[in-house]
Amino acid sequence: MLNGVGQFFNPARFATTGDVVHGEEDRIRAAGLAEATVSAAGIVGPPIAALLLFTAGFQWALAVNAASYVVSYLAIRLLRLTPGPRSPALAEAGSTGLYAEFSAGLRLFARNRFLVTLLTVTMICQCGTGAISALNVFFVTRDLHASSGLFGIAETAMGVGFIIGALAAGRMVRWIGARALTWSGLLATGVLAAGYALQRSFPAGLVLLAIYAIPIAMLNTAVAPLLLDAAPREYMGRVMAVFMPVNQLASMLSVVVSGWLTSTVLRSFRASFAGITLNSVSLIFVVAGGLIFVSGVRAFAALPRTNIP
Numbered sequence: 001m002l003n004g005v006g007q008f009f010n011p012a013r014f015a016t017t018g019d020v021v022h023g024e025e026d027r028i029r030a031a032g033l034a035e036a037t038v039s040a041a042g043i044v045g046p047p048i049a050a051l052l053l054f055t056a057g058f059q060w061a062l063a064v065n066a067a068s069y070v071v072s073y074l075a076i077r078l079l080r081l082t083p084g085p086r087s088p089a090l091a092e093a094g095s096t097g098l099y100a101e102f103s104a105g106l107r108l109f110a111r112n113r114f115l116v117t118l119l120t121v122t123m124i125c126q127c128g129t130g131a132i133s134a135l136n137v138f139f140v141t142r143d144l145h146a147s148s149g150l151f152g153i154a155e156t157a158m159g160v161g162f163i164i165g166a167l168a169a170g171r172m173v174r175w176i177g178a179r180a181l182t183w184s185g186l187l188a189t190g191v192l193a194a195g196y197a198l199q200r201s202f203p204a205g206l207v208l209l210a211i212y213a214i215p216i217a218m219l220n221t222a223v224a225p226l227l228l229d230a231a232p233r234e235y236m237g238r239v240m241a242v243f244m245p246v247n248q249l250a251s252m253l254s255v256v257v258s259g260w261l262t263s264t265v266l267r268s269f270r271a272s273f274a275g276i277t278l279n280s281v282s283l284i285f286v287v288a289g290g291l292i293f294v295s296g297v298r299a300f301a302a303l304p305r306t307n308i309p
Contacts, residue, residue, distance in 0.1 A: 010244060015236035016079070018228040028173045031224035035166035035217055043159040046152075104235070109242050114230045117302045119243060122223065123250040124295035125186060128288035129216065130254030132193060135262060139197075139281050146202040157206045161213025168214070169221035178222045183299035185215040185222065190293025197285030198276055258284050 021030045052061040109115050140146050140154050172181050192212040199205040231239045266280035278286070 010240065012237055014224070014227075014240050015233065017224070018233060018236055020079070027225040027228055028178065028221060029170045031221045032166045032169045035169075035221050036163045039159045039162035039166065039217070043156055043163075104238070106238070106242065108231060108235050109239055112230060114226075114303070115239065115243075117299075118223070118226060118230070119246060121182070121186070121295045121299045121303065122243075122247050124298065125189075125219075125292050126247050126250040127254040128190070128193065128291035128295070130251035131258035131284055131288045132196075133251075134255040134258055135281050135284060138262070139285065140202070140205070143200060143279070143282055144202040144205045145200070150202065154206060154209055157210040158213040161210035162217040164210075165214035165217025166221055169218040172218060173222060173225075178226050179299075179303055181218055181222045182226070183296050183303065185219045186296030186299055187293055188215045188296075189219070190289045190291070190296060193289030193292055194286050195289075197278075197282045197289065200276075254288075258288075 017027070017030055017034075021027050049061060049065075052064060109119075136154065137148070137151050140151050141148055146154075169181070176184070189212065192208065192215070196205065196208045196212055199208055227239065227243065228236065262280040262284060266283065269278075269280045269283060271278045271283070
């Protein structure tokens, strides 16, 4: 239920950010702060939840969680936004129904070369990052020779990398621009993912995992102003209603396929070269890095230098 409601909340939040914050640099800064906040919450939240669970009890832990949503609701209620003019395309359609508005959003998405290219790039990237996220626990315990109890440290290392990348994204965009940061970040992420797959030491793996997370956070931050500039404000919610679920579907399919491959076709896979042995998980990580790298090449070649449909 919570995830289902989030599919309505997230596009609306994204469109509202575009209304409140203007200019590429300011939008990058806002997206970076949002990304850093989410990552920080992911690091701090579980220990606090565990502390509440074992000291105050299950009911109080849930009560605090519910109270956090109340605080979010009150913060949103304090916003004062002026409704924008109705879209000409929707006015011509003569209807404000859900089907009419969503269809208009789909038509805009299909006609906009920038949006289509950006969606293609992010889908390819999700196919790689989804596999790494799903199988990383097996990589940490088998290839990095760490106990399962240390996997939380690996997750924390990624969270730290996300925070650093999100906070640094604004400066990087000022230096090279959001488009250049997108394709260069994808190329760097692909190389780092393949490098991580070759690690066999837990400390070295932690360092590379944190570095791997930095360009991913920068990418998530850089995509925000690109999307906000690519579509009219009145279509933004509908554009995100297409963009987010399609990327989630790509990530989900990546998880399913990678899990199936490592447990069936590649279950007994072993290959050695230059003194490095690859098993099913590390091979999939190398392929995932290649997919992310390909998405960077695609972004460099096909992403328009302007957001003109």
